[in-house]
Structures are given as C-alpha cells and as structure tokens.
Amino acid sequence: MYQKNEIKKPRSGKHPASSLPEDYIPQAFEAGWQQFWEEKGLHQAETYSQRPKYYCLDFFPYPSGDGLHVGHCRNYIPTDVLSRWRRMQGWNVLHPMGWDSFGEPAEQHAVSHGVHPRVTTDRNTANYRRQMTLIGASYDWSREIDSSKPEYYRWTQWFFLQLYKRGLAYRDTNWQWWCPVCQTTLSSHEAAGGVCWRGHTGLTRREIPAWYFKITAYADELISGLDTVDWPEKIKAMQRNWIGRSEGVEITFPILKESQGGSKSATEQDYMVNSGIKVFTTRPDTLYGVTFFVLSPEHPLVSSLTTNEYRNQVDDYRAKAAAMSEIDRMSEEREKTGVFTGAYVVNPLSGERVPVWIADYVLATYGTGAVMGVPAHDQRDFEFAQKYGLTVKVVIVPPGSSQPGEIDEAFTGEGIMANSGQFDDLPSTEGIERVTSYLEEKDLGKRTVQY
Numbered sequence: 001m002y003q004k005n006e007i008k009k010p011r012s013g014k015h016p017a018s019s020l021p022e023d024y025i026p027q028a029f030e031a032g033w034q035q036f037w038e039e040k041g042l043h044q045a046e047t048y049s050q051r052p053k054y055y056c057l058d059f060f061p062y063p064s065g066d067g068l069h070v071g072h073c074r075n076y077i078p079t080d081v082l083s084r085w086r087r088m089q090g091w092n093v094l095h096p097m098g099w100d101s102f103g104e105p106a107e108q109h110a111v112s113h114g115v116h117p118r119v120t121t122d123r124n125t126a127n128y129r130r131q132m133t134l135i136g137a138s139y140d141w142s143r144e145i146d147s148s149k150p151e152y153y154r155w156t157q158w159f160f161l162q163l164y165k166r167g168l169a170y171r172d173t174n175w176q177w178w179c180p181v182c183q184t185t186l187s188s189h190e191a192a193g194g195v196c197w198r199g200h201t202g203l204t205r206r207e208i209p210a211w212y213f214k215i216t217a218y219a220d221e222l223i224s225g226l227d228t229v230d231w232p233e234k235i236k237a238m239q240r241n242w243i244g245r246s247e248g249v250e251i252t253f254p255i256l257k258e259s260q261g262g263s264k265s266a267t268e269q270d271y272m273v274n275s276g277i278k279v280f281t282t283r284p285d286t287l288y289g290v291t292f293f294v295l296s297p298e299h300p301l302v303s304s305l306t307t308n309e310y311r312n313q314v315d316d317y318r319a320k321a322a323a324m325s326e327i328d329r330m331s332e333e334r335e336k337t338g339v340f341t342g343a344y345v346v347n348p349l350s351g352e353r354v355p356v357w358i359a360d361y362v363l364a365t366y367g368t369g370a371v372m373g374v375p376a377h378d379q380r381d382f383e384f385a386q387k388y389g390l391t392v393k394v395v396i397v398p399p400g401s402s403q404p405g406e407i408d409e410a411f412t413g414e415g416i417m418a419n420s421g422q423f424d425d426l427p428s429t430e431g432i433e434r435v436t437s438y439l440e441e442k443d444l445g446k447r448t449v450q451y
C-alpha cells in the first residue's frame, strides 16, 4: 500500500484540487493519472498479505477485431468500482483480466483472411488492453492470462485429462444443431431462433459424435448448492428447472399433412411418414388427455408447420417472443399467451387430432422445445386452455370419486385412469409404466432421463 504523502502530481494535466479547467478534456487529464497508477503498481494484488482479501473476477472477453463495446463497459465498470472501493478500505484486492482467445471466431477469421490466429489474437488483445486502460479499469495486469498461449492451455489440457480419467469427459453421439456455413455444431443458445449466432440461416439437426462433460453427475450437488447462494428466488427456480433430473418418456406425435386438414378425423388421415414432433413427459399416464400441443416460438418446425392462414399472427408472435429474456418468459406471474399455427399433430395413443400452438413460456433451450397440453391435469395447461377455449378432457379421476363433468382447476395428483381406452381403471402410477412400455413396443416413444 502507498502512503498519502507519496502521491505526487501526475506528469500531465492538473491536480483536481488545485484548479479545475472549465472543460473536461479526458486526453489532457486522465493519461497522466493512468501512468501514475501504473508506476506505483496501485492495482497489483499482494501474493502474501495480512490484510483482508477480496477477489473480484470479471468474465474474460473474447478479443474480437471490433474492440470493446459499451456492453463490455456495462459489465466491467461496476466491478471496477467495487474493486476500487475495497482497495480504499485497505483490502488486498485481486482484480485480474485475461483473454478467452481460443475458438471458432479466431478460426473463422484465420480461414477467411489467411492470417494466422496468433497474429490476429495478439493484435486484438493489445487493442483491448489499450482500451481498458483508456477507460481507467484498475486491473492487475501483472497477472494477465491468455487462453491461447501454451503456458496457459497446458493447464486446460491437464484439467481435461483429469476429467477424462474420472469418466467425466466422454465421447457420445447426439443430435446437434449444425450450421452449414460455419461447418460446426452449435449449442442451443448459439442456435436460438433457428439462426446461427453469426447470423447464418439454414440450420439443421444432425446426429454427430462429440465430447461431453458429465455435468449431470453433479446435478444433486448443484441443486442443493442453490440453497447456499444469495440469488433471487426466480433465478434459483430457473436453475433448478435447468438442472433438475426427471425420468420420463420421449413421445413422437406424428404431424398431420396440411393438405389433408379439415374436419376429417385423424384416423382418416395419412401421417407424414417418419415425421413427427418429439415431446418429453413425466406423465405418460395422462396421454389420452392431450388436447393441444405447444411449441416454443423458436422450434425449428414452426415455419414449415404454420399454414398460410395463420402465418402473420405466428410471425408477429415470434418476433415479440424473440425480444424477451428467458427469465421473463418463464416467470410464473406472467399471464400465458400463445397463438395457433393452423397445424395439427396426432395423439399417438388415441388417434385424436391435436391443434399445435406456439407459446413463449416454452423455451427452445429446455427439453425438446415442445410441450403436450394436458389441461385437466396440469394447472398451467388448464389456464391456457381456459383462456383460448381449448378442450379439457379428464383422464385421471381422484381415488374414490366419480368422473367429474366440469372442473374448475387441474387435478395433478395420482388417481385412476379414465377415458384412456385399454388403460381404463388402472391406477395412474401403474399406468405410467404400462403406457411407457406400450409406446416402446409400438416404437412411438422411448424411456429417457432428462436433466
């Protein structure tokens, strides 16, 4: 730590206390102070210290050719204020900066410009460092790291080997988003809205072998850990949703050919061969009660499913949903909204025609991005059905009671199956097993664990 009497006037500009100029000219004033901070090493953390410790970690940016933008400042300035405040209180503050400089963008840039990524990465990081100094960020530059340098990535490789040895990194084949332009797979976040995060369209789903981290091995720990952090309840609930492990069945609902729509019953229709929409459910015992189907507005099939008659309202709705955050979309307090696409799927058990809607409370990034609507046995589906005048069909009757006509809320408990064809009169817990086995036998679904 420095002593007060050590502070001298910076080489350029004027000391703020002596005489303030009428105009604030940052170039004339700030450079001197920045040089002064640098010379004094004011922002360096001490490796060993008796003072209280404070670690303030920003996310390390990917150094693109465009340089810093205002969004970086939005993240970095509050943490800088916090770090400075702690230093002023006498804490030993570690506030480091580094570069997340490996990956697709560097590779793409190298391919399209014919320049080695080492050259462009070094050029970009130098510019970022210059800009961060310009805004006066108080990083400990003596601890700068660069993830594309061998001194750093040898540890990335070491970590990977430890994970591999413990079976926590493994190879598997799975359905992935594929961008035909980038020639790479994309995460669901990178493919949100069916558009590559670099703006390319024409994304497809492909079955591709890839490396995976077994994050699910920590699902229980991650969930219980949420009890120990001071986060808003809304965020915690969403995290639990994302991590949560559920056993269920993935069911394929065949899509009805648009050209054969109309009032005919489903059994009279041709199904599109091998074409259906996958949905995950933990309640296959309620399958006969499915009276509508909901896709996330970003679901890849929405465009092709939507009929001309409904295209305008679907496009409008998708544009509005795209502008909202996932947190807002999943908020329990918000009234659920949705629009009909004009398309139908077929209930694989009952053969009934089921209208396909889109609704923003269904997220493309969670599960299959599709939900089967069972209004009699799911409260959210019930409210949705009430609002849009959709059929409510009771298929589970509470034990010891008779089959109700009208209901005023969903019954979500266990009971006896009804209106369910060959499964009538089975206890619903047994029904889950029986319906799942039946679906697997008929190749209409498969047992799945979802996290």
Ligand SMILES: [Zn+2]
Binding pocket: 179, 180, 181, 182, 183, 196, 197, 198, 199, 200
């Ligand atoms: Zn792309």
